[in-house]
Amino acid sequence: MIAAVQSMVFFFLAAIVVASALAAVTRKNLFHSALFFGLFLLGIAGIYLVLAADFVAITQIFVYVGGVVVLISFAVMLTSRIAEASQQQISEQREASLVAATILLGVMLLVLNQAFSSAKTAVPKEIGVALIGKALLTSYALPFEMVALLLLVAMVAAILMAREDTP
Amino acid sequence: MITLAQVITLSAILFSIGVYGALTRRNAVGILISVEIMLNSANLNFIGFSYFAERPLLTGQMFAIFVIAVAAAEITLGLALVLAVYKNIETIDMQKMNIMKG
Numbered sequence: 001m002i003a004a005v006q007s008m009v010f011f012f013l014a015a016i017v018v019a020s021a022l023a024a025v026t027r028k029n030l031f032h033s034a035l036f037f038g039l040f041l042l043g044i045a046g047i048y049l050v051l052a053a054d055f056v057a058i059t060q061i062f063v064y065v066g067g068v069v070v071l072i073s074f075a076v077m078l079t080s081r082i083a084e085a086s087q088q089q090i091s092e093q094r095e096a097s098l099v100a101a102t103i104l105l106g107v108m109l110l111v112l113n114q115a116f117s118s119a120k121t122a123v124p125k126e127i128g129v130a131l132i133g134k135a136l137l138t139s140y141a142l143p144f145e146m147v148a149l150l151l152l153v154a155m156v157a158a159i160l161m162a163r164e165d166t167p
Numbered sequence: 168m169i170t171l172a173q174v175i176t177l178s179a180i181l182f183s184i185g186v187y188g189a190l191t192r193r194n195a196v197g198i199l200i201s202v203e204i205m206l207n208s209a210n211l212n213f214i215g216f217s218y219f220a221e222r223p224l225l226t227g228q229m230f231a232i233f234v235i236a237v238a239a240a241e242i243t244l245g246l247a248l249v250l251a252v253y254k255n256i257e258t259i260d261m262q263k264m265n266i267m268k269g
Contacts, residue, residue, distance in 0.1 A: 003168040006168070006169060007168060007169055010169050010173070014173075014177050017177070017181065018177070018180055018181065018184070021181055021184045021185070021204050022184060024188070024200055024201075024204065025184060025185070025187060025188030025191070025192065025197070025200070025201055025204070026188075030194060030196060030197060033197060033200060034196075034200065037200050037203070037204070040204065040207070041207065044207050044210075044211060047177075047211065047214075048211075048214055050169070051169075051174070051214050051215060051217075051218040052218055053214045053217065053218070053228050053231070055228070055232075056210075056214060056228050056231050056232060056235075059232055059235055060210075060235060063235050063236070063239050064203075064207075064235065064238075064239070067239060068203065068238075068239055068242050071242065071243065071246055072196060072199070072200065072242075072246065074246075075196055075246040075249055075250060076196055078250060078253070079196070079249060079250065079253040093190065093191070094191055096190075097186075097187050097190035097191045098187060100186070100187075100190065101183045101184070101186045101187035101190070102183070104182075104183050104186055105179060105180065105182075105183035108179040108182070108183070109176060109179055112172070112175045112176070112179060113172055113175075113176070116171050116172050116175055117172055126223075127217075127223060127225060127228060131225060132225065132228065132229070132232070135225055135229060136229070140229055143229075143233055147233055147236045147237065150236075150237065150240055151236065151239075151240055154240035154241075154243050154244055155243070157244060157247070158243045158244055158246075158247040161244070161247040161248060161250075161251050162247040162250045162251060
C-alpha cells in the first residue's frame with residue numbers, strides 16, 4: 001500500500017517535472033519560461049522528498065526557487081523591452097538539436113537500463129539534518145570551506161561586473 | 168515500488184531536454200535556464216543513488232548540496248555577465264553577439 005502510493009506520487013511528480021522542463025525550453029515568452037522553470041524546481045524538490053532527502057529538498061526550495069528564479073526574473077525584466085519579450089526564440093538549428101538530443105537520450109537509456117536493471121528494493125532510511133551537519137564539519141570540511149570562499153568570490157565579482165561604470 | 172532504473176530514466180530524460188534547450192535557445196537567459204535543468208537532472212541522479220544504496224549513504228546528498236551551492240554562484244555570475252553585455256549592445260540575442268567572429 002505504501003509502496004503503491006509512493007509510486008503514484010513519484011510518477012505524478014515526474015510528469016509535472018518533464019512537462020514543465022519541456023515548456024521552459026520551448027516557450028517564446030522568456031518570463032513564462034522562467035515561471036515554468038520555477039515549477040520544474042518545485043517538482044524536483046517534491047521528488048527529493050519522496051526519495052527521503054529532506055534537507056536537500058528544503059535547500060533546493062530556498063536556494064533555487066527562492067533565489068535563482070528571482071534572479072532570473074530580475075534579469076528578464078531588466079533586459080527585455082515589452083515588445084521584444086515574445087520575439088523569435090528558436091534558432092535555425094532546431095532539427096539538428098532535436099536529433100542530437102534524441103540520440104543522446106537513446107544512448108543513455110540503453111546503457112543505464114542495461115547496467116541498473118536489477119530491481120533493487122530500497123531499505124527505508126532516514127538521513128537527518130544532524131547527520132548532514134556533523135558530516136559538513138568533519139568529513140566534508142574542506143569542500144565546505146571552499147564553497148564558502150567560492151560564494152564570497154562570486155558575490156564580489158557579480159557586484160563588480162554589474163555596477164555602473166563610474167570614472 | 169520505485170526502482171533505481173525509473174529514477175535514472177527520469178534523470179536522463181531531463182538531461183536531454185536541457186541539452187536540447189541549450190542548443191536551441193537564442194536568448195542568453197534561456198541558455199542559462201537550460202544549463203540549470205541539466206544540473207538539476209544530475210542532482211536527481213545523486214539523490215537517487217543515495218536512496219538505493221545498500222546501507223545509509225550520505226555521499227549523494229552531500230554532493231547534491233554542494234552542486235546546488237556552486238550552481239547558484241554560477242548563475243549569479245552568468246546573469247551579471249548578461250546584464251553587463253546588455254548595457255553595451257542593448258539586446259540579449261545570442262546571434263547578435265558576434266563581435267569576435269572572424
